[in-house]
Every structure is written in structure tokens, then in C-alpha cells.
Amino acid sequence: MKKILFILAFSNTLTSELILEITQGTEDPYRVAILKFEGDQKVSNDIDKIIRNNLKRSGEFNLFANEDLLSLPTNETEVIFNDFKILNIDYLVIGKIVKDGISISVVYDIFDINKGKKIRTSTVYGIPNKNRQLGHYVSDGIYEEITGMKGISSTKILYVTENKNFNLMVADADGSNEQILLKSNDPIISPAWSPDSKKVAYVSFETGMAKVYIQDIATGERELAIENSSQISSPSWSPDGKFLSLTMYQDGNAEIYILNLKNRNLTRLTNHFSIDTESSWSPKGSKIMFTSGRSGSPQLYEIDLRRFNAKPKRITFDGNYNAKGSYLPNNEGFIFVHRENKNFQIAIKYFNENFIRPLTNAQLDESPSISPNGNVIVYAIKDDGMSLLAGVTLSGAKFRLPAKMGFVREPAWSGFLR
């Protein structure tokens, strides 16, 4: 008996290094009944758990299960809408697991209880032994149908861990399925996804100096973005994947350059005696935002790439520290690190508003990265000397991804993988 317990505990630490905690949900959640899917019981249980965790974590759902309900339909003809209506349920999800040899798929239906009809039927073809992914796809489908916004459970997050050594990690958006991309004795910072999510660029100090590397996730092949004697950092991919903006210290000072990944030509973007770094591209690739110390304190600036010799335009004016900005996917604003009194917090500024909106209120929040649907921001926090990842949705839900050991930081959200 003791042996079994030990194995269970051990396997748990192996599979989920990051544990999810929801700290605050939204005020008016969707009420959704998800019945246990028909078919293979083990797969059904696994997928049910994954779907529930994903939807709960969004903070936008109040979920009901078999035991909460008056009837348990197994197909469309058995659905009695009134049984759900009197429980004030808005949506019903039923489904089945289909196994054929080693191939596995899920077919599910979504019903709008108030309209009294089926609104979606979907099939997801899985990969053997990757039921977790299958569950993510189903929850993303449910999320999209109900909220009108694409789901992000099937997306991934890059981050760096420090525990004696430094590791660049990739995991599912819920922190599970963690895998190591790079192990190093030296610091790793600023990981960035290529737009197709097949490659990553990052800064590694393995040569004793900051250098930007590009690594293929599936093959592990890696190369220096630029081979010269300069310190190089802060990589950011253009939305079409053809260019990498980065910071180079060729003349001793941090300046932003654009690297053409095909012919390796370098174009200098900034030229100022103060610090210019942390570049990031607008969703359509027409502008670059960056942090500059040219006003005497770090502030965010924008350069319009469509205009010849365009002057950087300052876009933050509140406070004396605004840095590491990145655009919202819909280009309606940007997120950044803002100092308020002595605290560093994550803030958002919409282009059509003349004030900033703080999203967090701890002391040392940093490295904000927004999900591809534009709804969730993951960032790094310090808590009691530990560093860990936390998240906040634009609808107000908050969550944490605390590590069991070591430090976790520098999160970067992938694009859609579907």
C-alpha cells in the first residue's frame, strides 16, 4: 500500500510541475452543463477533467456535472430543454469518444437552452496518447461557441526556470505537459515564439555574453541569429516571420535593429545615445514599439515602419517607468510594465483612452505576455522571495501558476496552434 502511494505522489510531481490556482473569478459567469462523454471511461474521465479545469480557469464559467442535473441525455433526441431551463443553465454539452484501432476522436454537440436548439456539432481527431490535447481542443471549441472568442487551452507557454541551472521550458497553457527546450548553466531571458509557433528565439549567456539564438522546437536545431562580437538581446519576430527585431550593443549602447532572416541583412532602426530596447511588432507588422530612456526615464515609443525615416513617437506619459510594451492582438492598445509609487505592475492602455488601466497590484510584476485571443495576460511575480507565473483576464479573473520548486519567469504565449 505504501509503495502505491509513493508512486502516485511521484508521478504527480512529474506530470504537473506547475499547479493551477484560481484566485478570483468574473461576476456573471456562463452557466454550462457538461455531461460525462459516452465511450471509453478512462478517456472520458481524463477529458472531462481537462475541459472543466480549462473552462474554470478562464473564470467565465459556472459548470454543472451529471450529479447536478435532472436528466442525462445521450443524444439530441433525448434532450429535454426544460430540465436545464429550471436550473437556469444557459448551455448543454454532450459528446462521445470514438475509438477505432489506435485512432481516437471526440464528437460533441452544444445546445443553447434558452433558444431550445443545437448550435454546434464538432469532431476532433486526436493523436494516440495525447488525450490531454484532445481535451484542450474540445474545451476551446466550447469556449469559442459560447463566448464568441477563440479558446486558448490548446496554446502553449514558454518560460524560464532557475533551480541551480537554467531551463527554457514549454508547457500547455494550463502549465501541464511541461517539456525542456534548453538546459544551460547560464541565464536565459526573453524567449519569443515565431508566428507559426515552430521556432523560438531567446537570449542565452552561455558564451559569457548575451546572444540571441533561434531554435527549432521539434528538431532542436539552433543557431546564433547574428554572429559577431557584440552583445545582442531582446528578440521579437515580425508577424510574417520574415524579420527579427533585436537589440545590439555594437557601439556600446543599446540600439534596435531589424534582421532579415532570409538574407541576414541588418537595418538599424534607432540611433540615440540613451537606451533603446524591448522592441515588439504591431499585429500587422507596420509599427514597432520599444522602450527608450531618451526622456530621462524609461518610456514607450512607436516607430511607423511604413514611413521613411519616421521619428519615434512617445506613447506613455504617466509616471517615470513604462517599459516592455506589446500590442494587443486587435491593435486597440498595448500592455506594459508600469511603476506606480515603488511598485512595478502590469498595465494596459487603449489607444482611444488618455489614461492607463493598472491590471495588477503586487510589487514586482514583470514580463507580461498576452494570449493570442487577446483575453488573458500571463506575467511573472515575486512572492515571498519566490518567482512564479500569474495570469489576469481582461474580464477580471485572476489565476496563478506556482512552481513546486525553483524560480519561474519570463513567460511568452504562443499563437494559435489549431
Added chain:
Amino acid sequence: MFILKNKFNFIIAIAFLSSCSSMNVTEERVYSGDVKTVQALSSADDNIRYDSKAVFASATIYFEFDKSTLTSKSIQTLKSAVNALNENSSIQITLAGHADERGTREYNLALGQRRAETVSDYFVLNGISKNRITVKSFGEERPAVIGQDEMSYAKNRRVEIN
């Protein structure tokens, strides 16, 4: 690409279906997402920097928050380092700039570099050849002291001369 194309067709199918029955029909495949782990080969010389060449000119210069200007105390320290460098023309030095953990990592990397460049400029102005100096930054990645208080921060805002 195949999947994307497929998906595009489905979107058309969805649009068509939704116009007549307002129900979505979707079909998709799970993305494989295989990962290969790589080990970085470290060539950083972190271990030797405190002993072999640290005898004459080794020193640490401290800075104010978000500043890269030298204090009068720093200048005293640098004067003796200049003397040591003048007396031993064979010594090569590395200036490694650092920042405290407040603020963003990339900005701190640039700030560390700026601090190291400030020290380098002082040496060059005082007759030391630029060829003898290597300048780099570790930003906030290599703190001298771990701690979230002003004492620790002050010890981490530094340039190490080795």
C-alpha cells in the same frame, strides 16, 4: 499546411451552414507539438574571474537606481584601479555591468551595459587603451546579493572590474 487548408474549407462550410440553419459544424485535427531538448555548452568563464587576474585592478563600483553616473566614492576606487593598470601594462580587464531586480530584464541588461561603458569611458579618459577593456552586462541575472530590500538592491547595482 494541409490542416490549415482543410480548416479554411470548414470555415466556408460553417459560413454556409450558419446562413441556412445557424448551427456550426466543425472538424479539426490535434497538432502534434513534438519537442527536442538541447543542452547549452557553457563557455562562460564565471569561475576564473575571481582569482587569476583579479589581483591588481579588481574592484566593484556601485550606482544609484536607474543611474549610470559615477559617484565621488566610485571615482576614488577607479583612480587606484587606473594606477594598477598603468603599473601593469599586461593586465586586461573585463567590466561586467549589473542592475538590481526592479524593472524589466532587458532594460536592466541595457542599464548594466551603460554602467560598464561609463567605467570604460573613465579608464579611456585616463589613458588606458580601449584594447585592454572588455565590456559586457549581465543585467539583473547575476545578483551579488539575494533580497528584496534597498540594502540588497544597492549591492546589486554595480560594475565588477576583473
